[in-house]
Amino acid sequence: MTERTFTALVGGKAGEGVKKAAQVIAGVFCSRGLHACQDDDYQSLIKGGHNFSIVTAGDSEIYCVQQNWDLLICFDQRSVDEHVSRLRDGGLLYYNSDEANCEHGCGLPMNALMKKHYHGPANVSMAAVAILAAVTQMSKDMLGELIVNQYKREISENIAYAYDIYDLVEQRVDLLSWDAAPLASRFISGNQAIILGAWKAGLDMYYGYPMTPASSLLHYAALKQDSLAIQAIHAESELAAVNMALGSALAGCRVAVGSSGGGFALMQEAFSAAGMVEAPLLCILSSRPGPATGVSTYTAQEDLWFSLFQGHGEFNRIVATPDSVSRALGLSAELLSLAWEFQVPAILLTEKLLSEGMTDLRYSDESLPEADPHGGQPGSAYKRYSDTESGVSPLLFPGSQSSPEAVIKWSTHEHLESGLRTDKADEIVYMKDKRQKKAAGIEAACSRYQTFSEYGDGETIIFAYGSTVLELREAMKYCPESFRIVAPIYLEPFPEGLAKFRGVSAIVVEHSSTDQFARFLQWKLDIKVHTAIRKYDGRAFDPNDLAKQIVGAINA
């Protein structure tokens, strides 16, 4: 294989700045024109335990991190014990010799040097940044500049400490000879891309309640509230968040809510309400292993059917899932736009791996759609649910300025065109039929966008969706067998273009223990499942391991 990659792992305890150090390291790679990906492994605890972050960089696009290290940096013994076995031949190991021992590698007195340089809070993660700088042949001045740009506190102590560590590092890696051109990109997470895409399409308000791995949607919207003129509201519960969002949509703001499976389950009734009141509502469901509290900080694809059948009763919805961070940005804009075009709820289904995983993102915003309502005529004749050919009723927002004399009544009861409640048989049918008319328009509108993707051109067909596609694309680089990845982006309505795969024999790869996606494909396309490759331990596939499993499946 001609792919050149470099993978670094930083390991230590929660609270030691492992993730931040890895982000700085990834930033160094990106600033040199390399592509990079980062994955953070952590548990539900704030101090102690074992956290590690992996960064893989390369001279072609990186889809997910590797599980063998060229550089291993360990702040404690547990990090050495857990990760030394996957150090590549010729890989470099640096560990904190004040906390750990190892037969090979290079011990550095990280604690002793911290005592020397810090008077207040010390930052061992600075050692990782210094080691990376030295190994990759950055100058000391560049290291100093990096620290100034990336760390806000104890700058002089950080620099002094980093310089001492830098001087102790002797090994070098020749990344400079890699033929990489500087690229305009930013290093962002899937959740950040989702907020940015929705904002581009018109998002005004984001409502949430913290739940990993969706919390960073709320955090990012809150962080950007001034620069993006977006409002993030941390409500008292998911129930509050989604019902508030319905109110804000009624008042004319473009809104989104997000959570993981548990919080999304709490939002179910209001999701149905969105169907009934015909509220344009973008929902982001970022999965982690379930059921119930499950495994808080790891990845899974257990919520496929849950998302497809979210809510009680019958109503239109759109469900789609991004197969990359850049797709997450575009899809988020598409879904917000579609939700407003048809006044329906839409779900962006994703997983921890994509939500929290970071990657260098190149994008342009020229073709992203906007979320605009199908407007109506103000005045006393206005009816919120008036029937139209498309089933989409004109939408006005209350207020003397925007809609004088219009009475705009939304109702969770079955209702008349005026929004007043009804229990009459013929009137129930009339309004159900009006709503259902939207289905054809939704299907046609979704097909404006890319509804599925294909990668590779082998005979063997492998179906996957969401972040599993990233794992497969990385595995494809290392797999001696050729194959074609087929990935639906839109799940509901199901892409018409996939009909060409009806009845095929295929491998299905998913993070589910019950073959949810394989069964979904059997239902929609009547495929024959040649081999189901499942992973449901919360962890991502190692691309090389996955490549081996694919070889095994093809030759079985």
Added chain:
Amino acid sequence: MRDLNTPKANTWCPGCGNFGILNSFKSSVAKLVETGIDVDDIVITCGIGCHGKIFDYLNLSGMYCLHGRALATAQGIKLANPDLKVICFGGDGDSLGEGLEHTLFTAKRNMDITLILHNNGTYGLTTGQFSPLSQKGYQGLSTPRGSIETPFRPIPLLLEAGATFLARAYSARPEQLSATIVKAVQHKGFSFVEVLQPCVSYNNSYQYYNRMVKELETIPDKPDQAFKLATDPEAVYLGVFYQESKSVFHEELYKSRNPFRDRLPSSQRILL
């Protein structure tokens, strides 16, 4: 002035306390319009239950919400467009049972919203089960031996939670009720009006209230006085128990910005 009636046939039981609330509210709206509020800026929400039917009897914009969520939706409306006058109708099951969290948090935030609580002490529309405000011993289909729970005391509860206007009115005293609603809507901050509303079918409390109600002569100026009067065992006081001027949520959040009015145009939504 807009005709506030709708073509919807009224289905409350004859003699229901809700009629008093509906009629008083209509005259409150007329008074508010006289003071310069535009009727198009009034938005109402309600929950599910007998109280919620008021939504269909009022020719005003708003949302007939999910059970328990009327105040959450009301907050979302206010947060999106603070220029609107948002008024929420709640039942005791809706606002203090299924949706208690939203009631407490709306008060905690001092959201500039009015909650009109239809306190009938029962679940009327679901055939008379006990409610969070039913008296101990109340016998309903789900509590045939009588409720063993002590009811909430709504005014002390919301006083502690942070409401800045707390009042009690009685559906059979329409003038006092209407005047109280006007004051509540005019108050800047979270205003709470507990309306005693007899349920003729399951909790007919007319005689009791007619005997017990007394109008407060002045507004107590201290929370502990308000607490004492609101829980007086000898009399059911009507009037404003407490009023306080305090910063409201949307102004703390936005200053004068209005997310709906001041939406960022697409020309200013540029990535990178």
